[in-house]
Structures are given as C-alpha cells and as structure tokens.
Amino acid sequence: DIQMTQSPSTLSASVGDRVSITCRASQSISRWLAWYQQKPGKAPKLLIFTASTLQSGVPSRFSGSGSGTEFTLTISSLQPDDFATYYCQQYNSYPCTFGQGTKVEIK
Amino acid sequence: QLQLVQSGAEVKKPGASVTVSCKVSGSSFTTYYVHWVRQAPGQGLEWMGIISPGSGGSRYAQKVQGRVTMTTDTSTSTVSMELSSLRSEDTALYYCATTSTELYPYFDYWGQGTLVTVS
Numbered sequence: 001d002i003q004m005t006q007s008p009s010t011l012s013a014s015v016g017d018r019v020s021i022t023c024r025a026s027q028s029i030s031r032w033l034a035w036y037q038q039k040p041g042k043a044p045k046l047l048i049f050t051a052s053t054l055q056s057g058v059p060s061r062f063s064g065s066g067s068g069t070e071f072t073l074t075i076s077s078l079q080p081d082d083f084a085t086y087y088c089q090q091y092n093s094y095p096c097t098f099g100q101g102t103k104v105e106i107k
Numbered sequence: 108q109l110q111l112v113q114s115g116a117e118v119k120k121p122g123a124s125v126t127v128s129c130k131v132s133g134s135s136f137t138t139y140y141v142h143w144v145r146q147a148p149g150q151g152l153e154w155m156g157i158i159s160p161g162s163g164g165s166r167y168a169q170k171v172q173g174r175v176t177m178t179t180d181t182s183t184s185t186v187s188m189e190l191s192s193l194r195s196e197d198t199a200l201y202y203c204a205t206t207s208t209e210l211y212p213y214f215d216y217w218g219q220g221t222l223v224t225v226s
Contacts (some may be wrong), residue, residue, distance in 0.1 A: 034213035036154050043219060044216060046215050049215075087151065087152055094157075096212060098151055098154070098170070099151070
C-alpha cells in the first residue's frame with residue numbers, strides 16, 4: 001500500500017495568514033492526489049483533485065501543487081471558516097490511502 | 108447534485124454483524140461508484156471498498172476482506188455494507204462516498220456518516 005505522510009500534524013495560524021500543508025507519498029503517484037477539508041462532526045469535503053484542480057464552488061484562496069511524491073495545499077489568506085482538519089488522499093492505485101491529517105487551529 | 112443519506116447509528120456486541128445503508132438520489136444510480144470510508148474516533152480516514160451499482164462488482168481493502176460485503180439494490184438506489192465478526196476496533200463513523208470513475212477515485216459526494224459502536 002502507498003503510505004501518505006502529512007506535515008505538520010497541527011498548524012497554528014491567524015486569520016489572513018498564508019499557510020501550507022505538505023503531503024508526501026511513499027512512491028510516485030503522478031498527480032493522482034486529492035485534498036479534503038473536514039470539520040468536527042461533518043463528512044470530508046473535496047477541495048482539490050488531480051493535485052491542483054479546484055473543485056467547483058471551492059474558494060480560489062485554496063490551491064494545490066506538486067507531482068510524483070511531494071504535494072502542497074496552500075491557503076493564501078486564512079479565513080475563519082478554514083479552521084478545520086485537512087487530509088490528502090492518493091488514488092494512483094488501490095487501496096486508496098489518506099494522510100493522517102493536519103489540524104489548522106486558531107493561533 | 109447527488110445526495111447520499113445513510114442509515115442511523117448502531118450499537119453492536121463483539122462478534123455480531125452490522126449493516127449500514129446508503130441511499131443515493133439526484134442522478135442515475137448506476138452512473139457512479141460507491142465507496143465506503145471509515146473513521147475511528149479521533150483518527151484519520153480509512154478506505155474499505157468500492158461497489159459498482161451498474162455491474163454489482165466490488166473490491167475490498169485487505170484489512171476487512173472476508174468480513175465485509177457490499178451490495179446494491181437498484182430498485183431503491185441503495186447500497187449496503189455489511190461488516191461481520193465485529194471487534195472493538197471497528198467502532199467508527201462509516202461514510203459512503205461516490206466517485207464518477209473506478210480507475211481514479213476521488214470522493215466528490217459523501218453521506219452524513221453512520222456511527223457504529225462495538226461494545
């Protein structure tokens with residue numbers, strides 16, 4: 001199975017900050033990577049797929065980059081609604097696997 | 108716009124079985140693939156398997172292979188996931204989620220989740 005490792009596990013930031021989360025795959029997954037946002041008690045919400053394609057309706061302050069084994073989710077200007085946990089997911093091969101999550105909290 | 112509505116919370120004893128259902132509406136049921144993803148309390152996301160309502164074909168994660176069965180009922184647009192021989196470590200929130208392809212599955216629609224407690 002492909003292992004996905006996110007860093008950091010927790011990120012403390014303020015409204016307006018630019019934040020980045022890194023996701024590393026244990027082997028190349030080309031660009032077959034998605035990012036999700038999850039709030040407490042809610043299902044994950046798809047933000048980005050194919051490493052950098054923004055899902056319809058997702059604010060443009062979210063962006064994704066990377067290929068191969070290293071990927072980044074960037075929020076250009078953190079908004080109050082963005083405090084949540086973020087997960088990356090590889091879908092290059094089955095079983096689909098997720099990173100352990102990055103919690104973005106208020107500084 | 109798809110809507111996925113899951114069945115309610117369950118409490119089961121170790122060794123028992125549980126069935127969680129997921130009703131899909133808003134588009135052609137057989138167009139999509141339905142996956143099950145679970146999340147143990149305070150933990151991350153774990154993919155369990157996929158079923159194609161169109162063909163009935165399925166594949167499961169090795170971790171639950173032999174204990175999980177996914178089925179579809181096209182007359183009610185419902186997918187069900189049965190997990191048997193339950194253990195305490197199966198306590199989790201179980202989500203159904205859809206993808207438009209089998210080959211490159213990212214999850215665009217999700218159910219609300221069903222809490223299964225094994226105790």
